[in-house]
Each structure stands twice: as C-alpha cells, then as structure tokens.
Amino acid sequence: MITVNGITLDWYEGKTIHDVLQEMNYLFPLLIARINGKLIPRNKYDSTVIPDGATVDIIHLMSGG
Amino acid sequence: MADRGMITIEIDGKSVSVEKDTTILEAARSIDIFIPALCYSELVEPYAACRLCIVEVNDGRKTKLVTSCNYPVRRPITVYTSSESVMRNRKIILEMMLSRWPNVQVIKDLAKNAGIEQPRYQHPSVDLNPNACILCGLCMRVCEQGIWDNIINFMNRGAERAVRMPYDSEQPHCVGCGACAEICPTGAITMVEDPNQPFDAEMIRKAGMRITEEMIKFDKEQCDMRGVGTAHLVEIMDAYDLLPVMNYRFGKHEDTPKISSDVFRKHFTKGKPDGCWLGCIMACAKAIENFELKTGPYKGEKVLVDGPEYETVGGSSNMGIFDPYFVAEYNFYCDTYGLDTISFSTMTAFIMECYEAGVLDIEKTEGLELHFGAKDAALELLHQIGRGEGFGLIAGKGIRYMKKYFVENFGADPNFVYDIGMEAKGMEYSEYVTKESLAQQGGYGIALKGAQHDEAWLIFMDMVNKQIPTFEDKAEALHYFPLWRTWFSLCGLCKLPWNDVEPADNAETDEPAKVPGHVQGYCEFFEGVTGKPQTMDSLIRMSEKVYNFQRVFNLKMGFGRREHDAIPYRSAGPVTVTEYESRQERYDTQLREEVGIDPSGMSSEEKVARMRKFRETQYEHLLNAVYKRRGWTNDGVPTVAKLTELGIDFPDVIELVKKHGG
Numbered sequence A: 001m002i003t004v005n006g007i008t009l010d011w012y013e014g015k016t017i018h019d020v021l022q023e024m025n026y027l028f029p030l031l032i033a034r035i036n037g038k039l040i041p042r043n044k045y046d047s048t049v050i051p052d053g054a055t056v057d058i059i060h061l062m063s064g065g
Numbered sequence B: 001m002a003d004r005g006m007i008t009i010e011i012d013g014k015s016v017s018v019e020k021d022t023t024i025l026e027a028a029r030s031i032d033i034f035i036p037a038l039c040y041s042e043l044v045e046p047y048a049a050c051r052l053c054i055v056e057v058n059d060g061r062k063t064k065l066v067t068s069c070n071y072p073v074r075r076p077i078t079v080y081t082s083s084e085s086v087m088r089n090r091k092i093i094l095e096m097m098l099s100r101w102p103n104v105q106v107i108k109d110l111a112k113n114a115g116i117e118q119p120r121y122q123h124p125s126v127d128l129n130p131n132a133c134i135l136c137g138l139c140m141r142v143c144e145q146g147i148w149d150n151i152i153n154f155m156n157r158g159a160e161r162a163v164r165m166p167y168d169s170e171q172p173h174c175v176g177c178g179a180c181a182e183i184c185p186t187g188a189i190t191m192v193e194d195p196n197q198p199f200d201a202e203m204i205r206k207a208g209m210r211i212t213e214e215m216i217k218f219d220k221e222q223c224d225m226r227g228v229g230t231a232h233l234v235e236i237m238d239a240y241d242l243l244p245v246m247n248y249r250f251g252k253h254e255d256t257p258k259i260s261s262d263v264f265r266k267h268f269t270k271g272k273p274d275g276c277w278l279g280c281i282m283a284c285a286k287a288i289e290n291f292e293l294k295t296g297p298y299k300g301e302k303v304l305v306d307g308p309e310y311e312t313v314g315g316s317s318n319m320g321i322f323d324p325y326f327v328a329e330y331n332f333y334c335d336t337y338g339l340d341t342i343s344f345s346t347m348t349a350f351i352m353e354c355y356e357a358g359v360l361d362i363e364k365t366e367g368l369e370l371h372f373g374a375k376d377a378a379l380e381l382l383h384q385i386g387r388g389e390g391f392g393l394i395a396g397k398g399i400r401y402m403k404k405y406f407v408e409n410f411g412a413d414p415n416f417v418y419d420i421g422m423e424a425k426g427m428e429y430s431e432y433v434t435k436e437s438l439a440q441q442g443g444y445g446i447a448l449k450g451a452q453h454d455e456a457w458l459i460f461m462d463m464v465n466k467q468i469p470t471f472e473d474k475a476e477a478l479h480y481f482p483l484w485r486t487w488f489s490l491c492g493l494c495k496l497p498w499n500d501v502e503p504a505d506n507a508e509t510d511e512p513a514k515v516p517g518h519v520q521g522y523c524e525f526f527e528g529v530t531g532k533p534q535t536m537d538s539l540i541r542m543s544e545k546v547y548n549f550q551r552v553f554n555l556k557m558g559f560g561r562r563e564h565d566a567i568p569y570r571s572a573g574p575v576t577v578t579e580y581e582s583r584q585e586r587y588d589t590q591l592r593e594e595v596g597i598d599p600s601g602m603s604s605e606e607k608v609a610r611m612r613k614f615r616e617t618q619y620e621h622l623l624n625a626v627y628k629r630r631g632w633t634n635d636g637v638p639t640v641a642k643l644t645e646l647g648i649d650f651p652d653v654i655e656l657v658k659k660h661g662g
C-alpha cells in the first residue's frame, strides 16, 4: 500500500511515479512529485520506483486566469 | 537496463544515454564535456555558422568531422571532441576569427585556450571594435523563433555582411524586448531608447528576459500557452471532474474530446504572435481565421474569431453542447454584441435546466426549445439578447433577475431556482465545478466583484493536493491569493505569466504554489519602473489597502456583508438526486468519513439533505475563518482597527463601517 495525496493505492514491485499519474489520471502538466518528502525531478518520473508504504505527494500548481 | 528509446553513445571515452535526435553538443554538455559553440543557444534552432563546435564522429564504418550543434544522435556512435584533427581545424577557424575580430573577448578567450596569442596574418576586413558583430545569427533567430517577431536579419554579403533592421531604419514593430541584446555573445546590440523612461530599464528587461527564456524553453512541455492558450485546460478539467456540464451538475462528459484543445489547435492561426498586446511572449490569445458564420446578421460571412479560451469552451459544455463550430460561433457573436461568454453560457445553462425541469416551456420562451445541447436555440437566444427582443429581453438581464422573475411570473419553486441559479452578488459563475473544494466555494462567494475565480483558484491545492485541510489553512489561502491577484489589477498587468509557466527550480522552493521566482520578478518590475525596492510583503500590502477599500465600497453599495457572500447550493454540493447518484460512491464515503453517519438504508433524498446540512455548515465555518484572518467582523465588515492599521481610516469610511458594526 502507498498513499498518494492522502488516498490509499495498491503497491506493486516496480511501481513508478509515472504509473501513479496514470492510475490517478493526473493529466495536469505543472506537477511536483515527492516520495516520502523527497523531490523527484520530472525526467525521473518513469524511472523512480516507489517503495512499499511510501507517502507520495503529487502537488498540482495552478494555471489559467 | 537501458530505457526504451534511449541511445548510448561514447564521448571522449565516457558513455552517455540520450534520447534519439539529441544533438552531440547537448549530449556532451549533459556530462560536462565542454565544446566551444559560438552560434549555439538552447533558445533557438541550431544554425551551424561558426563551425567551432566540430567534433570527430565514428559510426562504426567511417570517421568524419561534423558540427556537433546540429548533428542528431540516431545510432550508437563514438565521438572525439579534441582529437588531433578537431583541434587543428578548430585552431584554423579561431585564428581566422581572431584576425578579423581581434578585440572581441569571447574570441580572444577561445583562441587563447587553443594556444593562439596573435594571429599570423591580418584579415582584410579586420574590425577592431571589442563589441563587433561576429555574425553568429543568434539575435535574428531569437527574434524570429523565440519572440515570433522578425525584425532583424543579415544584410549584404562578404565583408559587408551585417545584422540590420530593414532599410536600416528604426522598426516600429520591434517590441523592445531586448532578447537579441541579451543573447548576443559580444555585446554588439544595445537598447538605445526607453520612451517610457522607467527608473531602471535594464532591471525590467532582465526580469522580463527570465520569463521569455522560460516560455521559449518550457512552454511546450508545460501549458502550451503559445500553442493553444488556456484551451489546454478543457481536457484537464474533464479529467479532474471539474469541467461544468449541464449547469454544473456534472464535471465531465464522454463528448469532451470533441471540444478539447487538440480540436481547436487545428483551427487556430499558427506561427504569428498572438498576445493581447504587442510583445507578450505568452501570446495565449489565439484566433480562428476565415470562420464562416452560419447564423445571425453576418450569416455567410467569413470572420476572425478571437478565441476560444477555456472559459468559452467550458461554457459550452455547461450548456451541454459539444460542437467546436458552435463554440466559435457563440464566441464571435458574444464579442460582437459586447456580451461576455461566461455570463451568456452560465445563464443559458440555468435556463436550460429550468426548461428541462418544467419551470419554462416553449410558450414562456416564446418558441425557443432550450433543452441542454440545443445549439440552434442557444444561438437564437443570443441573437435575441443582441437585438433586445423576445425571451432575450428577460434572459439578457441575467440569472439574478430571472430567478425572481420565474418565481413571480411563472410560479417556479423558489428553492429550486435559487439552488441552481449560479450567480453571486449578481454575477454569473465562471466555468469550474466547485462542489469538492470548500476553499474555492469561498473563492467564488467572497470575491468582491461577484462569482469569479480571478481572486483565487484553489481547487487543486484544496481538493487534489490536500494542502490546506483546516479552515485556518483555507482562510490563509483566501487571504494571500486574492491580495496577490489584486496586485496585478492594480498595476494593469496580466496574471498568466505568473503561473502559466514556471521556472526550472520552482519545485525546490519553499512555496511553489506562489511561484517565488516570479514574485521576485514582479518586485523587480515594480522597482524598475518606480525606483522603489519591493518585497512580496510590500506588494501584498499595496493590495490589502485597495482590497479593503473595495470591500467598503461594496458595503456602501449594499453588497459588503456576510449575507452577500452567500452562494447557490449547486456550487457547494448535489442539489438533485440525479446529481447525488451520479457520484454516489464519493458522496456515500464522505457521509461515512466526514459527516459520521451510515448512509446504508437511507434514501437518496435523505442523503442529499444530510449532505447539504453538512456542507452548508462547513461554508459558514469557512466564512468565519476568512473574516477573522482578514481582520473583518463576523459579518464580513472591515474593522476600524484594520482600516486604521492600513492607513485608510478616512472619516466617511469609518462612519460607514461603524454603522455596520465594524
């Protein structure tokens, strides 16, 4: 199990930030991702593996008028 | 394990994996291998003019010299950046450059590195100017590709070749952005005229240039404002259940792809600067040219449609219409009649729901069948409003008027029309579903001018990120953001460059939602214009004075108390059983986890009622917290103490707020 923005999701070996974005349907481009508080750069979303039990924050910024 | 689509190459014995079509120069830089490159910049397309960046490439069959700035990696190769043959050729080029431009610092430095102190010959067109133009072409490329202007270019040939404005004249179309001067490696371009005579033009240009660079480098991957403008939000709002559908009943629809930004991208004019004013680098205005109108006084004519922007498209889904041609047509006629697309679409969505619910019928609308999705009837209503005729005479007065009118003249159930008529302080809601974000309900309800999101857009922070869980957190956000956004209006600036592109290091800052790097830039703008140094706090302070003044003005005009910050229940939760049942799992969970009751066995009507009681109480708690944070009374009136602290305690102001318990 992992928590993503307070929501509990299943965990599996090798699950990445990219997988989480897909599962949550997080399409917005201005995102900040953290695993247990640690910032994950955008170009590492599909290579950074999330450990079981992790707290993941996907911070959405704002856009538009 | 190699990533898919990556190619591994070797540069000077070090291996590096890069995406296909990365240039050798970029690949080398990514592993800190230095290759001299005078006509290269990541802001523009490569040009391969200086030839200094040559390297030797072996593709397994043969070895050749190539310019690394424009050589795309497509297969595993071995690269030598300082082989004997590279160094020999580079030295020849540098010696020639030094002989022609002996005093230009970048050239002197590179030549020295290559072991040349003095050229062995004199160039026939030697130029002793230390800021001589070395013909790299960076300036004209950034002007054309980055700024979308096309002011400067090379003129003449051979020794006479030089960068010039057309006919050697001053160009009225140059926007004075300074990008060409900033990118020039030799200082050959200087900005000479500052007609507005700001305190420090250079400071303004430097701050502006940072946004320009971010736009050129990141916009495509971030919001693509230059490609599709705010329309990029259509599919995003749908994905988060926030796109208003059928008078804000729902937040997504299976037909949204028909009006998504990709559809409009095909119609938008491309490759021209398209900002609200000349020189805006974000240029998100967007336009459709040669659009043939199907209705109204200009039927059959081909026109230019200014838009559509997100709100106009969201207004269409709100009317249940998923047709890009309709969107363009109603956009054009709203502009032509001087109507705002948000007000028109939100009130038409209200009319449509009334029509479906039987509050209205074809007689009452004088022949208009205004079901959800009825595009012809919606356009006819728009023309009637424009002409001041028929049902358009009633509709054109807005939702606040219609609610009363429908109750008094058509026997409508007041509870129903007041719940679903989406306006606050008499202004129609803009196009976001706020049901799952209490903070945003406040953002709309408390906004001084009426139901607009331009004071605060907090839905992601609140609903998705869960960054502001307590009433106090939400109140803090509803203090800071409205004041920050007010500041743009005070200065006559657009807000979009603040948060529709973000600096590369924004994620690493303490408060990324505020985009601190850009706040700093605005401090510099202000200082550059006025000569007065600023901080984030001092900008907020400017707004706080004005904002409180505006609230007092509202009070004077009869709109400035708690009762005026009330919102229609549709913006806070599901009004009807259909709405509840469409998101049953979500609401049942909330009843269990947030309200603390067990919904099993309850009828949907009961559940709607329990949910409503809970959410309405939450909203009142929110108002309490916001008023407290702002230094207002519990009735939403600025206190004498607050006004005194802000230095706006003028006698008539004090008298007015005292009368209202302030």
Ligand code: SF4
Pocket (backbone or CB within 6 Å): B139, B142, B143, B147, B149, B150, B151, B152, B173, B174, B175, B176, B177, B178, B179, B180, B181
């Ligand atoms: S100041 Fe800007 S618009 Fe003018 S020539 Fe330079 S890059 Fe082009």
Ligand code: SF4
Pocket (backbone or CB within 6 Å): B132, B133, B134, B135, B136, B137, B138, B139, B140, B163, B180, B183, B184, B185, B186, B187, B188, B189
């Ligand atoms: S003016 Fe500067 S940027 Fe433009 S071509 Fe000459 S050296 Fe390059």
Ligand code: FES
Pocket (backbone or CB within 6 Å): B036, B037, B038, B039, B040, B047, B048, B049, B050, B051, B052, B053, B054, B067, B068, B069, B070
């Ligand atoms: S940088 Fe490659 S040719 Fe100038």
